[in-house]
Amino acid sequence: MAQQLMSARSQRTREAILRAARMHFAADGYQRSTIRAIAATASIDPSMVMRYFGSKGQLFDAALDVDLHLPDLTGTPAELLPQALITHFLAPWEDDLDEGSMRLLLRCAATNERAAEHLRQMLHEQFTSSLRGALGAERAAACSGILAAQLLGVAFTRYVLRLRPIADLPVAALADLVTPSLRTVLAADEG
């Protein structure tokens, strides 16, 4: 891609902008984040943002390009599936190495159709491909909707709304709390 053709310097600048943009978009949403503020955080001139990303909208698109990193769960015994799902699902939210890109996506999806489409696409792809091996294509498709709803509910409640007690629980306790429900969903579809 174009990135490969860039000098190390512009590469660094580009990444600094992206990092700053993710922070701002995650904290304030799309509208309230200004190019100027993002540029200030990245310690560069606002017009650099235009140079590297063309417009605020394109910068946003670039910032949205994140990943759940759900592993392929093929071979995971049914018994352990709920635990594995919740653990892997929560991981990118908990240790946000990428400046909260998951939070950014969830928050912005609430008010921005572009982000919503991105999130829908991402959830669909990653859930079905992660579960296909373990459940078969048919059951994966049938379950993924309600599984996504439950996990999104937890993520929204914990990371965006910060509703107690869900927001305060250690991850392990949270996983224990949710696991039975996931198990129920997977079991209900078994028959």
Add this chain to the structure above:
Amino acid sequence: MAQQLMSARSQRTREAILRAARMHFAADGYQRSTIRAIAATASIDPSMVMRYFGSKGQLFDAALDVDLHLPDLTGTPAELLPQALITHFLAPWEDDLDEGSMRLLLRCAATNERAAEHLRQMLHEQFTSSLRGALGAERAAACSGILAAQLLGVAFTRYVLRLRPIADLPVAALADLVTPSLRTVLAADEG
């Protein structure tokens, strides 16, 4: 309140503004909604908004003042509790007589701390008071967090993110899909 002192005409204007505001806030979020656009929808002059609500922020606060209308579930047999919960919870979203005020609250809570606080408060009060009679204060407090998370997940997925298939299901089918999980949550806490 001040409303009682107003003429019928100003009462009507006030309500027209509020209705228009809820529509816009629900559709576009706080930032992207402009006083001008709200005024246009309500077919009045932008400065009327200022007259009646003081500022965009105060108008927003007024628009957020909504209710889940969860009934007191005292006396509902445990067996029927999940069904009753999901049905009553979904109702205000489904038939949005109030111009989508629930959607407005959920959407805006994602990026607006004022709305988030409002939603947290509302969920806490309404869930605990609705369940206290049926479960006792202790169990109500213990369950309400995870119940809220699950129901918020469904609402977010269906009404805000519009992720399929959850977004397309008839309410009854959706209720059937979620009921087992709610039952699991309530059962898990029983011991």
Add this chain to the structure above:
DNA sequence: GAAGTAATTCACTGTACAGTGAAAATATCC
């Protein structure tokens, strides 16, 4: 139907912002 009050409109201010383009600084190559 005139006097007074409440509701509404209008013209305006200041500000914050996205985006532009030319100039300056910095690196790269011969």
Add this chain to the structure above:
DNA sequence: GGATATTTTCACTGTACAGTGAATTACTTC
């Protein structure tokens, strides 16, 4: 070390907006 290309800064434009206050219109009451 001068020429060329790339990165960065700077000064600017136009626009959209929240909010203000005076002028105007519509109601009410006597």
